[in-house]
Amino acid sequence: MSSQDRSQARDRVPGPGLSTDAAGWHRVRTVMDKEWAEIKRNRAILWMMALLPLLLVAMVLGTDYFIIRAEAKGQDTDADEMPVPEQLKHLPPVEAFLVQMNEQYMFYLFLIPMMLPVYIAAYSIVGEKQTRTLEPLLATPVTTEELLAAKAIAATVPAVLLTWLSFAVMLLGLRLVAPPSVFFYGSRPVWILAMLILSPLLAFLSVLCGVIASSRINDPRTAQQVMGIFVVPIIALSLVVLAGKIFVNVQMVLYAAGVTLLVDVAALYLAVKVFQRETILTRWK
């Protein structure tokens, strides 16, 4: 048994009638329920959760709708002047243009799992610092691992679900407003795979960044600004796609998932390091 295993074992104590694992999961669920109860009463978070997905989906569907309408009215959309990748050259210019726009916008959907969890996690942890609830919380039998897991899940799950919901609504909207080819490219397996794999990985990274940042700062908004660093590569990538330089495929998504996973592991290592009972109580200011 390693020293870390021993330390975890000594921190665990089952509740009445519960095995160690069951008691641990019970405590994680308890903290998650509390987090969600607080989220429900935090207007800033609720607005952010509602507005970000709505704006992104509205942006995609609105752009598609107005370009299609303009094209139908014979107005000049400059669609034929857009450099398109080889994979889209067989499509009529306006459809190729729409597909390419949507390919770019798909990246913006990843802003949901990147921005929401850090927003929630920052409020959750910095909020506990501000209200001085961490000490009584850490005085309970909950372990720091359980606490970190609960906070991470509580911040990740809503963001991932909202990303998937936004993707589904966006596809439904494309089915209604766009030509079949545009819907076909939007619902390609590569995007479904990207949403399924990348969203949780990015959301988890976002939470961990929130935890790490929260150990040093006392304002949730500062923690949220940290995520700006990670938003830059996403925007840059989307612009490269818009320029027709690359066309997203399964290999790229898997490669991106692998890199994100590695960054996640490094961030988890740092987050666990700063999220220790003693560090929280004596170093966090």
Add this chain to the structure above:
Amino acid sequence: MIRTLGLTKRFPPTGRKGIEITAVEDLALEVKQGEVFGFLGPNGAGKTTTVRMLCALIAPTGGEAWIAGHKLGPENGAIRAKVGILTETPGLYDRLDAVTNLSFFARLYGVGDVQGQVAKYLHMLGLWDQRAELVGAFSKGMRQKLAIARALLHEPPLLFLDEPTSGLDPEAAHLVRDFIEALRGEGRTIFMCTHNLDEADRLCDRIGVIKRRLIRVDTPAQLRASLYGRGVLVRLRAVAPEHVAVVQALPFVREVRQADGSLTIQLDDPEANNPRLTRALVSAGADIQFIEEVEHSLESVYFDLIAQTGEEAAT
């Protein structure tokens, strides 16, 4: 209930020019079951650090401790399940109501009947009618009461109270003190940090004074006796030199001071020797009006102990 041997906490240097800080050094302490133990000391003396160590919140860097039958370190989880803590600030979730706040902690402690326990303590602390109100709207006294309820939900045999009446109005402070008395009646062990010396004097069976190291531990009465001896104040119609002389000649008298028609006499075992003292004064022609025991305040005991430590450190 609590036993520590050489318990020490040193914080490592932080930053480039940081220095190691010894918060608590070589603490040897024993608190018995059912005792109300007062822990006094100036700010930065190591009280909160000690409480945090004893609640298994931070690890000591030296020494050993046993809390509620469990060894600190290998059995931290079991210790946390058996102790209740009222932290210096109540630390409550302002966006949640009183019931949700308490239910959350009850579930974390693995309480069987969560609703029953929450209702019991909300009733007991007079917060039942405010149970559905958001805690953010609570007064300071209500928050403190709710924090006390939280510390008791899992019926811990050992309770740590850090400044339980700090910042409360006299009525709320009185209620909290009564509640502590009631808890003592239930046989719980209470370890209380306070700056309120009058409160410590009234509530605590024994008192420990700390300034990084433990300076002294004893009952309030014994602390006074060991520092000043015990004394009586004798009021006379008029004090004459022969009255002072006859008292000074008594073998059990340590010191006699005269002021404003009275004699303040430090003596051993007043219960046994006061009758002999009275007879000696009467036989010397003194007209005794009143005899009363001299009570030194715990405040003067505390200040003298802290001052002694400062002088020892200087020499």
